[in-house]
Amino acid sequence: MFLAWNEIKKNKLRFTLITGVLMLVSYLVFFLSGLATGLESLNRESVDKWEATAIILTEESDKSLPQSSMILDEVNGVDAKESAVIGQINAIAASGDQKNNVSIFGIEKDEFIMPNVTEGKEFSNTNEVIASDSLKEDGFKLGDNLQLSSTEERLTIVGFTDEARFNGAPVLYGDLSTFHRVKYGEAAELNADQINGIVVRTDDLSSVTQNDALEVSEIETFIRNLPGYTEQNLTLNFMIYFLFAISSVIVAIFLYVLTVQKISMFGVMKAQGISNRYLSQSVIAQTFILAAIGVTVGFVLTLISGAFLPSAVPVSFDLAIMILYGLILIIVAILGAVFSVLTIVKIDPLKAIGG
Amino acid sequence: MAILELNQVKKSFGTDHKKVDALKETNFQANKGELIAVIGPSGSGKSTFLTIAGGLQTPSSGDIIINNQNLTALNEKKRSKIRLKEIGFILQSSNLIPFLTVDMQMKLLDKVKKGNMTKEELEQLYEDLGISDLRSKYPVDLSGGERQRAAIAKALYSNPSIILADEPTASLDSDRAYEVMELLKNETKNKNTTTIVVTHDIRLIGYCDKVYNMTDGVLTLEKEKQAVE
Numbered sequence: 001m002f003l004a005w006n007e008i009k010k011n012k013l014r015f016t017l018i019t020g021v022l023m024l025v026s027y028l029v030f031f032l033s034g035l036a037t038g039l040e041s042l043n044r045e046s047v048d049k050w051e052a053t054a055i056i057l058t059e060e061s062d063k064s065l066p067q068s069s070m071i072l073d074e075v076n077g078v079d080a081k082e083s084a085v086i087g088q089i090n091a092i093a094a095s096g097d098q099k100n101n102v103s104i105f106g107i108e109k110d111e112f113i114m115p116n117v118t119e120g121k122e123f124s125n126t127n128e129v130i131a132s133d134s135l136k137e138d139g140f141k142l143g144d145n146l147q148l149s150s151t152e153e154r155l156t157i158v159g160f161t162d163e164a165r166f167n168g169a170p171v172l173y174g175d176l177s178t179f180h181r182v183k184y185g186e187a188a189e190l191n192a193d194q195i196n197g198i199v200v201r202t203d204d205l206s207s208v209t210q211n212d213a214l215e216v217s218e219i220e221t222f223i224r225n226l227p228g229y230t231e232q233n234l235t236l237n238f239m240i241y242f243l244f245a246i247s248s249v250i251v252a253i254f255l256y257v258l259t260v261q262k263i264s265m266f267g268v269m270k271a272q273g274i275s276n277r278y279l280s281q282s283v284i285a286q287t288f289i290l291a292a293i294g295v296t297v298g299f300v301l302t303l304i305s306g307a308f309l310p311s312a313v314p315v316s317f318d319l320a321i322m323i324l325y326g327l328i329l330i331i332v333a334i335l336g337a338v339f340s341v342l343t344i345v346k347i348d349p350l351k352a353i354g355g
Numbered sequence: 356m357a358i359l360e361l362n363q364v365k366k367s368f369g370t371d372h373k374k375v376d377a378l379k380e381t382n383f384q385a386n387k388g389e390l391i392a393v394i395g396p397s398g399s400g401k402s403t404f405l406t407i408a409g410g411l412q413t414p415s416s417g418d419i420i421i422n423n424q425n426l427t428a429l430n431e432k433k434r435s436k437i438r439l440k441e442i443g444f445i446l447q448s449s450n451l452i453p454f455l456t457v458d459m460q461m462k463l464l465d466k467v468k469k470g471n472m473t474k475e476e477l478e479q480l481y482e483d484l485g486i487s488d489l490r491s492k493y494p495v496d497l498s499g500g501e502r503q504r505a506a507i508a509k510a511l512y513s514n515p516s517i518i519l520a521d522e523p524t525a526s527l528d529s530d531r532a533y534e535v536m537e538l539l540k541n542e543t544k545n546k547n548t549t550t551i552v553v554t555h556d557i558r559l560i561g562y563c564d565k566v567y568n569m570t571d572g573v574l575t576l577e578k579e580k581q582a583v584e
């Protein structure tokens with residue numbers, strides 16, 4: 001620490017530069033991880049809120065809720081602690097000038113996926129809905145009469161709920177008859193027994209249904225199969241992992257160049273009998289100091305700039321993940337120092353002294 | 356009493372017809388309280404001799420014994436420990452660390468080794484070397500002579516039993532060179548250490564108890580001062 005810290009103090013400029021680079025890299029990592037978390041919730045927060053174990057869809061639908069179609073009666077064959085039927089359809093909802101993609105969920109009011117109401121009241125009549133409060137940011141409000149893209153039906157927002165987005169779209173929760181009217185229009189009565197799936201809470205997935213045409217998917221599997229979800233996560237995570245590698249390489253190059261410049265100095269110290277261990281620890285300590293400062297500043301800057309972001313940017317910071325990524329950044333930086341350590345160990349003190 | 360012994364030490368570089376016998380078979384002893392000079396032309400093997408004596412390189416054959424420890428049998432890690440404990444090197448170019456002040460150079464030694472000088476002894480050493488005012492300066496802010504004196508302070512600070520100096524006065528003018536020799540002599544006598552100075556400056560040999568000559572890898576005793584006191 002003594003050598004490490006005094007060298008940093010004496011050479012502020014060069015060490016500020018590398019700390020600055022580490023700060024920018026960590027800023028980017030934190031931001032991307034925020035984006036990943038944000039986009040994840042955009043896709044799954046409504047599903048997470050159900051706190052369900054699994055969802056039953058038709059085998060044919062290949063784990064896609066909109067593609068699955070079954071009759072209400074299927075719920076009688078389901079063996080689970082709790083079950084909730086769901087109908088789902090995507091639409092464009094418009095109120096005045098405001099237009100937004102929405103996902104309409106038809107549910108039974110007394111079943112467990114019924115959302116809490118954060119503002120307004122629960123739906124009690126057909127064509128009344130509880131809307132995701134993210135729609136408020138787009139200008140929708142209580143009492144809005146929504147025009148839908150695919151039907152003449154109009155929906156009224158009677159309440160708002162939080163954490164209600166599904167596969168990128170805010171959710172409108174209404175009862176099954178609302179869903180049937182939106183989906184089938186004139187033919188709603190004829191299709192009054194149609195649903196898309198059944199959400200269950202259970203301890204034993206294997207005995208949920210005996211029907212071969214139905215498939216029970218764990219919630220996590222279901223979410224991973226949402227269109228675009230896995231691809232999006234892979235892309236962002238790939239970028240993050242790549243940044244880990246980049247910061248390791250940057251640190252490795254920087255420290256290596258510094259170490260090469262100091263070969264004769266290290267040689268002299270080794271000639272004096274200062275051990276490889278002490279010198280190596282010093283380089284590691286130095287890397288730790290630089291990385292810790294860079295990552296901490298990057299962390300704080302991320303949080304500050306996060307507070308000023310427009311709400312349209314789907315960034316949400318998960319502190320646990322950020323801390324984990326911060327630690328990984330510090331560890332990969334230290335891995336980058338290994339090159340320099342190897343170089344130091346190989347220095348021949350005799351050469352440094354020169355005859 | 357012999358603190359440093361070289362027994363039948365040889366060193367050659369390269370193989371076959373390209374072989375250079377940098378140091379022919381050498382027997383050498385240095386006792387406590389002795390200031391020894393090794394003179395000889397460039398390329399004669401002086402540095403080879405000094406670095407082998409200091410455990411910085413291993414001989415092709417023969418034994419080096421420092422303070423009753425045979426270095427030949429030891430690996431670099433153990434030799435490194437002995438260097439730290441027993442030997443102070445003074446090099447041609449100063450061996451200071453650029454980002455540490457004079458005081459910090461000493462402090463670094465405190466970090467890696469116990470049993471260095473006390474505060475008072477260090478004060479005295481600074482005083483003797485005339486660098487008391489330079490203690491909080493960085494090497495870049497020192498002149499060549501000041502740097503060399505700080506380097507000497509560093510070599511002496513760890514209370515080594517042997518001081519090995521390779522052309523310590525090469526970067527100094529004559530007056531400074533004489534001062535440095537005077538200083539090494541005083542340290543050697545006062546602390547009863549052993550100092551070997553390699554130089555090709557024959558004006559400096561007047562300070563020394565023994566003068567060896569190195570020619571083509573052969574070390575011969577040239578002159579021995581009779582103990583007057």
Ligand SMILES: Nc1ncnc2c1ncn2[C@@H]1O[C@H](COP(=O)(O)OP(=O)(O)O)[C@@H](O)[C@H]1O
Binds near residue numbers: 368369375403
């Ligand atoms: N590492 C080495 N490899 C090959 N030859 C060397 C090496 N070190 C020294 N020599 C040779 O050994 C001889 C003695 O060198 P050195 O001890 O440095 O002499 P001096 O210090 O008296 O000038 C020279 O001929 C030199 O070229």
Ligand SMILES: [Mg+2]
Binds near residue numbers: 355398401402403
């Ligand atoms: Mg030499």
